[in-house]
Amino acid sequence: MNERGPKPKPFECPEKIFWYLVGLIATDGCLSRDGRHIDITSKSERYLNQLKDAVGFRCRVAEKSNGRGQISHHVQLSSRSLYEELVAIGLTPRKSLTIGPLHVPDAGFKDFLRGVIDGDGSIRRWRHPTNGCEQWAMRIYSCSKPFLAWLAVRVGRIWHVVGGLHEEKPIPPRIHSKYTLKYGKLAAKVILSNCYYSGAFALGRKKKLARRCMEISVGWSRSKTVQNRASWRNWTYSRSEYRFSKEKAGVTEPEDVEALKASAPKGACGFDSRPRHESIDVGS
Numbered sequence: 001m002n003e004r005g006p007k008p009k010p011f012e013c014p015e016k017i018f019w020y021l022v023g024l025i026a027t028d029g030c031l032s033r034d035g036r037h038i039d040i041t042s043k044s045e046r047y048l049n050q051l052k053d054a055v056g057f058r059c060r061v062a063e064k065s066n067g068r069g070q071i072s073h074h075v076q077l078s079s080r081s082l083y084e085e086l087v088a089i090g091l092t093p094r095k096s097l098t099i100g101p102l103h104v105p106d107a108g109f110k111d112f113l114r115g116v117i118d119g120d121g122s123i124r125r126w127r128h129p130t131n132g133c134e135q136w137a138m139r140i141y142s143c144s145k146p147f148l149a150w151l152a153v154r155v156g157r158i159w160h161v162v163g164g165l166h167e168e169k170p171i172p173p174r175i176h177s178k179y180t181l182k183y184g185k186l187a188a189k190v191i192l193s194n195c196y197y198s199g200a201f202a203l204g205r206k207k208k209l210a211r212r213c214m215e216i217s218v219g220w221s222r223s224k225t226v227q228n229r230a231s232w233r234n235w236t237y238s239r240s241e242y243r244f245s246k247e248k249a250g251v252t253e254p255e256d257v258e259a260l261k262a263s264a265p266k267g268a269c270g271f272d273s274r275p276r277h278e279s280i281d282v283g284s
Contacts, residue, residue: 011082013055019108020201021055022089023115026102027142031093036083041074047203048075054201096143097176101150109154114195114202116140116151123192123209136213138188140181148181159194160227161187187225189213 013021025031030039041064042048048061057077064074090102104112117123121140128135142148148165156162163183170177183191196202196210 011079016111017054019111020115023112024119027116027119033093036080038077043072045073099144100146110195118203118206136185138183145179148179161190162225
C-alpha cells in the first residue's frame with residue numbers, strides 16, 4: 001500500500017443513468033472542494049430518493065434551508081472515483097459562472113440533456129392571447145454563456161433544430177448576467193421526444209410536461225427552427241392561421257461555438273447583447 005492509501009473503489013452505474021447524473025450535477029449539483037462529495041438539491045424528496053436508488057447510493061436525503069425560510073431537500077453522494085470522473089468530463093467546484101463545453105459523447109447526450117432540463121430547465125405551456133392556440137416553449141437557464149452556446153451547437157448538430165440564446169442584464173446588487181437558451185414549440189417537441197423516451201429516468205413533473213408536448217399537433221407544415229423534416233414527418237397536423245415573422249432566423253449547423261458566432265444570423269442561437277427584455281425570439 002502506498003502513502004496515499006488504497007485506490008478508490010470504481011464508481012459503477014448504468015450508462016444512461018450516469019450521463020443523466022452528469023447533466024443534473026452540471027446544472028443543479030455542487031462539487032465539494034474535498035475531492036469526494038457531490039451535493040444535489042431538489043424540492044422533491046421523493047425524486048432524490050428515486051435518484052440515489054437508481055445510481056446505487058445508500059446516503060440519506062435531508063432537508064435544506066436557503067436562509068429565507070424556504071425548505072428544499074438535498075442528497076450528498078460520496079465517491080472519489082465519481083468525483084474524478086466528473087472532473088475529467090469538465091466539471092469543477094464553484095462552476096456556475098465558469099462551466100463551459102463538457103466531454104459528453106453523442107451516444108450519451110440525450111440522457112445528459114434530460115438531466116440538464118430536469119436540473120435548470122423549464123417546459124412551459126400557455127394559450128396565445130390573440131389566437132387562443134396552444135403554445136409551448138422549453139428553456140434552459142445558466143449564468144454561463146459558453147455552456148449554453150455549447151449546448152445549442154450540440155443540439156443543432158444532433159437534432160437539426162435552432163433555438164435562441166438570450167441575455168438578461170443584471171440589476172444591482174446582482175453583478176452577473178443570466179442567460180436563457182429557448183426552443184419554441186416544434187423544436188421543443190423534437191428535443192423532448194428524443195430525451196424523454198419511454199423508460200427514461202426523469203423528474204416526474206418534467207416528464208409529464210414533456211409527454212404532453214410530444215403529443216401535441218402542429219399548426220403548420222413547415223418550420224424555420226426544425227431543419228430535418230424527417231424528424232416530424234409523421235406528426236399530427238392541424239391547419240391554423242399561424243404566421244411566421246420575417247425577422248426570425250434561418251437554420252445554421254455550425255461545427256463549434258466559434259463557427260456558431262460567425263455564421264448565425266443575429267438572434268439565431270445568437271450572442272447579441274441587447275438591453276434587458278429585448279431579445280429576439282427564434283422559437284417556432
